[in-house]
Amino acid sequence: RANATLAVFDGDGRTADGHRIPLLANVGGSADALAAAGAGAQGVGLLRTEFCFLGRDTEPTVAEQIAAYRGVLDAFPGKKVVVRTLDAGADKPLPFVTDATEPNPALGVRGYRIVGTSRGVLERQLSAIAAAAADSTADVWVMAPMISTAEEAGQFAALAAAAGLKTPGVMVEVPSAALTAEAILSHVEFVSLGTNDLTQYAMAADRQLGPLSGLNTPWQPAVLQLVRLTVAGAQAEGRGKSVGKPVGVCGEAAADPALAVVLVGLGVASLSMTARALAAVAAVLSSVTLAEARALAQLALAAPSADDARAAVRARLPLLD
Ligand code: PEP
Ligand code: MG
Numbered sequence: 001r002a003n004a005t006l007a008v009f010d011g012d013g014r015t016a017d018g019h020r021i022p023l024l025a026n027v028g029g030s031a032d033a034l035a036a037a038g039a040g041a042q043g044v045g046l047l048r049t050e051f052c053f054l055g056r057d058t059e060p061t062v063a064e065q066i067a068a069y070r071g072v073l074d075a076f077p078g079k080k081v082v083v084r085t086l087d088a089g090a091d092k093p094l095p096f097v098t099d100a101t102e103p104n105p106a107l108g109v110r111g112y113r114i115v116g117t118s119r120g121v122l123e124r125q126l127s128a129i130a131a132a133a134a135d136s137t138a139d140v141w142v143m144a145p146m147i148s149t150a151e152e153a154g155q156f157a158a159l160a161a162a163a164g165l166k167t168p169g170v171m172v173e174v175p176s177a178a179l180t181a182e183a184i185l186s187h188v189e190f191v192s193l194g195t196n197d198l199t200q201y202a203m204a205a206d207r208q209l210g211p212l213s214g215l216n217t218p219w220q221p222a223v224l225q226l227v228r229l230t231v232a233g234a235q236a237e238g239r240g241k242s243v244g245k246p247v248g249v250c251g252e253a254a255a256d257p258a259l260a261v262v263l264v265g266l267g268v269a270s271l272s273m274t275a276r277a278l279a280a281v282a283a284v285l286s287s288v289t290l291a292e293a294r295a296l297a298q299l300a301l302a303a304p305s306a307d308d309a310r311a312a313v314r315a316r317l318p319l320l321d
Helices: 030-040 049-053 062-073 111-116 119-134 148-160 177-178 179-187 195-203 223-236 259-263 275-285 290-302 306-315
Strands: 023-027 045-049 080-084 138-143 167-172 190-193 248-251 271-272
Touching: 023 030, 023 138, 023 190, 023 275, 030 119, 030 275, 045 049, 045 195, 045 271, 049 062, 049 275, 062 080, 111 119, 111 148, 119 138, 119 148, 138 148, 138 190, 138 248, 138 290, 148 179, 167 177, 167 179, 177 179, 177 195, 177 223, 177 306, 179 190, 179 223, 195 223, 223 248, 223 290, 223 306, 248 275, 259 275, 259 290, 290 306
Parallel strands: 023 045, 023 271, 045 080, 080 138, 138 167, 167 190, 190 248, 248 271
Antiparallel strands: none
């Protein structure tokens, strides 16, 4: 077997028995997007649009936004690009939408919640995304961060449709969204698990605090259960339909090769990660069949702790020895 860290990624994520798992990149702008395309990413699973405008005191104009988004779309002609609307607040404040006096920013007006305080900012962003998409061959999907309820998902889908965008989806990064995934997916076309925040909110452990890193890991059995429930919700929503709606992952969990296998075993359809991790994840995925990935997912779910889950899975993946 090849050493995972030396493997060359050929742009195709597959299990050993040939099940396709698109491997996409998380990017923060056009420079990242070009690097990701060079690294073999099959598209963009998360464009963090707030990264395009960090440090700005004023809202970027629609023209500025169109230029920024086009720079990313141009790196992926004909490919899927998931553009996330602004996730300002908490660890990523943007002065033109974030209230710096909030007592508890991680639980404050962040992500999609700006619809209640700065609705025009969101509407102008959606129109900029639609304009950039109209001028591109990329398959543009649009996604809202920090969705907590099915009602919010429905409202976002309506706003996206009003802007002329075709494929609305939402992030599942709040435990309430994982628990109501079936209802959420009745409103939108896909969901993407944000395991960084999902872990933070499930474990009530600030993702920025080093001393809490033992709690703050997506290997926690409670977090894996939330992933399982999200997939189950999507399957329930798709029952009786010819094609179900996809559940992807765009949190850092997807960049951990052993955890990527577990996520695939839990039924996740695509993985989006930092471009640096693509080759290692592709190599490990290609070393297991889907049935083996499912068995490893059951092993992780049944483990008594995050450390036990990680150790049990890694011990059965020869590439990671
Ligand atoms: C996440 O929360 O997992 C995620 C992908 O979003 P961000 O890291 O930008 O909050
Ligand atoms: Mg997040």
